[in-house]
Amino acid sequence: MTAGRGNGRTEATGGVASGRWRLMKPPRFEAPVLTLHLLALALTLGPPLFFGAVVAPASFRVLPTRDLTASLQSPILTRLCWGLEGGFALLFVTSWLLSRWWNAPRVLSALLTRAPILGVIGAVVIEKLLIPPIDKIRTEAPGLIDNLPAADPGRLLLANYHRVATSVFSIEIAAAALILFVTARLLLFRQAAPGPPPPARPLVPKVLDLGGV
Secondary structure, eight states, X not given: OOEEEETTEEEESSTTTTTOOOOOOOOTXXXXXXXXXXXXXXXXXXXXXXXXXXXXXXXXXXXXXXXXXXXXXXXXXXXXXXHHHHHHHXXXXXXXXXXXXXXXXXXXXXXXXXXXXXXHHHHHIIIXXXXXXXXXXXXXXXXXGGGSOTTOHHHHHHHHHHHHHHHHHHHHHHHHHHHHHXXXXXXXXXXXXXXXXXXXXXXXXXXXXXXXX
C-alpha cells in the first residue's frame, strides 16, 4: 500500500480493494460532527418508528371513526415531516463530512450521502403532496368517511392516498436505517484500519572514532 498526504486524508492505491484503508489524524471537529450525525439519526429513525408502530395503530383502535383518527394523525404527521426534513438535511451535511474525513470507499460514501436526499424528498412529498389532499377529501366528504359506500370515488381516492403515504413513509424509515447501517460499518472499518504511520526518526550522523589510529 502506498500512501500520500493531502488535505488531512490518505490516498491509498490498494486499501479499498482489500477492504481496509489507513487513517490520518482525525480532524478537531470529528467528535462534534459525529455526535450531530448520531442525534440526527435518532431524530429520523426513532419518531417514525414510534408513530408507525404505536401511535397509528393505537389511534385506529381507540377512536371510533376514521375521521377522528385522521384529525388526530394529520397534525402529528405534518410535524413529524418537519423533523424528518431537518434531520435528513443535517444527515446530508454530516455524512458528507464524515465520508471525506474517513476516506470512505466510493460505494459507502455514495450511499451515505444519497440516502439523506431520498429522505428529504420523501418527507416533502408526504407533507406537501399527500397530507393536503387527504385532509381536503375528508373535510369535503358528505358525511363521515366510514358511512360512505365502498365504491364512493372520494373513499377510493382517499384509500389510494393512504397507500402511497404508507409506502413513502416506509421509504423514509428504510433510508434512515440504511444510513445507520453504513455509519456502523464505517465505524467498524475505522477501528480496524491502521492509524497514521509514526514519524520517521531523524538520522543521527555517526562520528568516526579515530582515537585508535
